[in-house]
Amino acid sequence: MTDIAKITLGDTTVENPVLKGTVGPDVVDIRKFYAQTGAFTYDPGFTSTASCESQITYIDGDEGVLLHRGYAIGDLAEHSSFMETCYLLLNGELPTGDELGKFTHTITRHTMVHEQLSTFFRGFRRDAHPMALMCGIVGALSAFYHDSTEIHDPHQRMIASHRLIAKMPTIAAMAYKYSVGQPFVYPRNDLSYTGNFLRMTFGVPAEEYEIVPAVERALDRIFILHADHEQNASTSTVRLAGSSGANPFACIAAGIACLWGPAHGGANEAALNMLREIGRPERIPEYLARAKDKDDPFRLMGFGHRVYKNYDPRATVMQKTVREVFDALKVNDPVFEVALQLEEMALNDPYFIEKKLFPNVDFYSGVILSAIGFPTTMFTVLFALARTVGWVAQWNEMISDPAQKIGRPRQLYTGPAHRPFVPVDQR
Ligand code: CMC
Numbered sequence: 001m002t003d004i005a006k007i008t009l010g011d012t013t014v015e016n017p018v019l020k021g022t023v024g025p026d027v028v029d030i031r032k033f034y035a036q037t038g039a040f041t042y043d044p045g046f047t048s049t050a051s052c053e054s055q056i057t058y059i060d061g062d063e064g065v066l067l068h069r070g071y072a073i074g075d076l077a078e079h080s081s082f083m084e085t086c087y088l089l090l091n092g093e094l095p096t097g098d099e100l101g102k103f104t105h106t107i108t109r110h111t112m113v114h115e116q117l118s119t120f121f122r123g124f125r126r127d128a129h130p131m132a133l134m135c136g137i138v139g140a141l142s143a144f145y146h147d148s149t150e151i152h153d154p155h156q157r158m159i160a161s162h163r164l165i166a167k168m169p170t171i172a173a174m175a176y177k178y179s180v181g182q183p184f185v186y187p188r189n190d191l192s193y194t195g196n197f198l199r200m201t202f203g204v205p206a207e208e209y210e211i212v213p214a215v216e217r218a219l220d221r222i223f224i225l226h227a228d229h230e231q232n233a234s235t236s237t238v239r240l241a242g243s244s245g246a247n248p249f250a251c252i253a254a255g256i257a258c259l260w261g262p263a264h265g266g267a268n269e270a271a272l273n274m275l276r277e278i279g280r281p282e283r284i285p286e287y288l289a290r291a292k293d294k295d296d297p298f299r300l301m302g303f304g305h306r307v308y309k310n311y312d313p314r315a316t317v318m319q320k321t322v323r324e325v326f327d328a329l330k331v332n333d334p335v336f337e338v339a340l341q342l343e344e345m346a347l348n349d350p351y352f353i354e355k356k357l358f359p360n361v362d363f364y365s366g367v368i369l370s371a372i373g374f375p376t377t378m379f380t381v382l383f384a385l386a387r388t389v390g391w392v393a394q395w396n397e398m399i400s401d402p403a404q405k406i407g408r409p410r411q412l413y414t415g416p417a418h419r420p421f422v423p424v425d426q427r
Contacts (some may be wrong), residue, residue: 009037023058024362040410047306050231053401056089056393057230064310064358068228069093077317079351082223082386083107086165089228089393104193111123111165111173111187111196121178129409130381131260132173137171138164139253149247151399160248161392168385169193173200176378194220197385202373214328215372218321219382222368225314225361227392228309234259238391239398240407242297248395255391256384262301265383271302272335272366279333281341288342292351302363303346309356318364322371331371339367 003018005028014036016103019027030041043049064289065289066073069088076085080094087095093143095103121141141163142149148160174184186202195211198219203209229235238255242248259265277285290298305312322336323409343359346352369379398404 007033010249012037017273024060034410036245040412042412045306046231046236051407052231052352052398053403054231054397055092055389056397057228059230059307061305061307061309064308064313065078066229067315072426073225073313074317077224077314078402079290080224081192082220082227085224085227086389089389090161090396106162107166108187108189108196110163111170112191113167113170117141117144117171118184120176121174121184124178124193126179126181128179130172130179130377131256131266131384132380133175133178134171134384135253135257137175138168138256139250141167142249144245144427146285149249150245151242151245154400157248157396157399161396162301164248164252164388164392168388169197170200172378172381172385175381176201176374179375192193192216192220194223209309212328214324216323218328218368219320219327219372221317222365222382223386225317225365226386226388228393233261233264234387235391235394238395242395242398243407245406248392251291251395252388252391255387259384259387260380263379265387267301268362268366268379268383272370272376272379274301275338275342276365278338281338284338284342284345287316288345288349292349300342300346300352300357301358302366303352304355304357308358308360311358312360314361315359315363318361318368322364322368325368325371329371333367333371334371336367338386339364 002024003020005016007014007016007030007239014033016033017029019029021027025158034040041049056069058070059065068085069092070078071080071088071094074363076088080088083104084095084100086107087100103398117140119136120137120240124136145160145163148156148163150156168239170187177184182204187196187204189196191199191211195216198211198216199209231239234255237258238251241251241254262270274287278284287298287300290296291300291303326332326336343363346357346359366376366379367383370376374382
């Protein structure tokens with residue numbers, strides 16, 4: 001028997017079915033609530049609202065659990081590769097060796113971008129933020145790949161998904177090259193997804209680029225950690241944009257725009273800038289005091305999460321990865337020591353304990369990316385590169401869902417009621 005949640009409003013009692021997921025909280029289905037009561041529900045920021053049904057990613061924020069298609073993020077980070085995780089997110093199951101080989105081959109064969117796209121880059125200022133380039137260039141893909149924009153054709157949807165996953169590293173590397181005034185480097189099909197990206201970013205035509213295996217592995221793992229994260233702001237943006245029937249390239253560009261904000265993907269850039277500003281462990285108390293001061297807008301970047309009220313499981317893997325990269329590159333950046341001490345002091349501070357504020361994925365990622373050689377402005381670009389698979393998997397799922405409707409939230413209107421128009425000479 002279906003559970004019912006009764007809600008009484010005035011004289012009307014509405015019986016709302018309670019939906020049950022595989023795991024996680026029950027969901028009260030209020031779709032008929034407005035029709036039966038004439039009232040809307042109010043939930044700015046969607047703190048209590050499920051916007052869709054999904055089978056891709058599950059998060060238990062209280063326990064610090066993150067599963068993709070049922071597999072724990074820690075297991076994927078340790079045993080899987082980014083390509084395999086992409087296959088899993090898109091198709092629902094881990095691939096066999098043969099399936100993985102074919103999938104990797106397909107992605108590799110889509111890494112080049114239309115040559116005309118390079119002239120697009122040249123329209124931007126060299127000092128533009130690379131995320132500004134990403135928003136523009138990814139949106140522009142819809143002007144180049146007309147044969148994969150028919151969203152009701154599953155085959156075209158899959159080609160668009162493969163193209164986006166494959167071309168994102170090429171575009172991201174081009175955005176970097178453009179900002180430093182170096183020539184674009186074409187993809188190479190004999191390299192791994194991540195190795196190819198490193199070469200396109202840091203290689204120059206004058207000499208062969210040497211891929212450091214530990215760095216390749218660490219970056220691949222960072223991509224796994226960012227691949228999907230349920231109905232976060234940018235994914236919800238992609239779904240909302242896609243719900244109107246917009247083409248996939250335009251939808252992903254919308255996701256990139258949302259991701260750019262410092263409360264979302266931009267936090268990794270902000271976290272490293274903050275750690276560098278702190279500079280020395282002695283200055284940590286000053287910054288902790290600012291973070292706790294209600295009158296100061298400063299927040300501890302890389303700390304806190306809408307969903308995790310426990311240690312973000314991705315942060316655990318990140319912290320381990322910092323050490324691996326530092327060892328491989330023989331780096332000793334004092335910023336890591338500041339990060340470790342800041343984490344320890346915050347985790348023992350009553351303010352952070354009471355509000356359940358823990359390090360999130362962005363707290364350590366900037367430290368690693370900086371050691372590899374990426375400037376801070378590229379951090380969010382890397383996040384976008386990795387999250388593209390999550391965005392396309394969620395977009396595909398939404399388009400295939402028979403219950404899918406255009407997303408159209410309602411509002412609590414508090415502006416003026418109807419009033420007569422006064423001509424300008426009488427105001
Ligand atoms: N430093 C200090 N205080 C904080 C912090 C922080 N980083 N995060 C939350 N708080 C306080 C906040 O002031 C509020 O206090 P009070 O209840 O007294 O008003 C309380 O904790 C709850 O905060 P909230 O803003 O209502 O929580 P939220 O769920 O809306 O925000 C968040 C989540 C991630 C936007 C927020 O924690 C934040 O701004 N963190 C810093 C930015 C950051 O690291 N973002 C990356 C998120 S993970 C990557 C991603 O998903 O993109």
